[in-house]
Amino acid sequence: MLKQLLTALDNKDVATSHSRLDLLWARLAVHIRAEHLHLFPAVTNRLPDAQVIIEDLRTDHDFFMRELGQAIAILRDLSIDRASYEAELRTVGDSVRAVEKRLATHNDVEEDQIYRRLGIILNQTEQSDLLARINDELENRPPRFSEQAWANLV
Amino acid sequence: MTSPSNNRKPILLALGASFLLTVLIVAGSRNLEHYDSALFG
Numbered sequence: 001m002l003k004q005l006l007t008a009l010d011n012k013d014v015a016t017s018h019s020r021l022d023l024l025w026a027r028l029a030v031h032i033r034a035e036h037l038h039l040f041p042a043v044t045n046r047l048p049d050a051q052v053i054i055e056d057l058r059t060d061h062d063f064f065m066r067e068l069g070q071a072i073a074i075l076r077d078l079s080i081d082r083a084s085y086e087a088e089l090r091t092v093g094d095s096v097r098a099v100e101k102r103l104a105t106h107n108d109v110e111e112d113q114i115y116r117r118l119g120i121i122l123n124q125t126e127q128s129d130l131l132a133r134i135n136d137e138l139e140n141r142p143p144r145f146s147e148q149a150w151a152n153l154v
Numbered sequence: 155m156t157s158p159s160n161n162r163k164p165i166l167l168a169l170g171a172s173f174l175l176t177v178l179i180v181a182g183s184r185n186l187e188h189y190d191s192a193l194f195g
Binding site for chain 2: 030065069
């Protein structure tokens, strides 16, 4: 999805950039919501020492949402003036690349420090229960997306 | 019939509770307006 978005931005295809960015932003928000509501509490209940790592991950989440939210606002209100319009598209591209870079590090930390520990701190039943709750949350898509659009099939 | 002075304390308590609730909501929201727009926009 990120690749599709960056390609659309490079091609100055505003409509596609907007739809890809909106989908990325929304899917990331849904993923983050699932982590905040279910994953992080499950970890901190068993590993209070993980609170520091969780706070860093939350800070990353705030960064992603803020950057992508500002980027989509720029795309919604693009200037008619060509010089300004191209500068604004570059700003959006810079934000997306900044998110992409920080997301890579974030995912490594999350995988190593959080997801990997689940098998140690939770038994099989608890893991299954947590997975079910996370999956339910991930299926709770924003109403503006159809099922096909949400699955990035459109 | 209650006099205005009898109503003052409950009114002040209610205003104080409303203010406290507002503070808690703002603090608890953790600046989540960017999340809300993504999820419900």
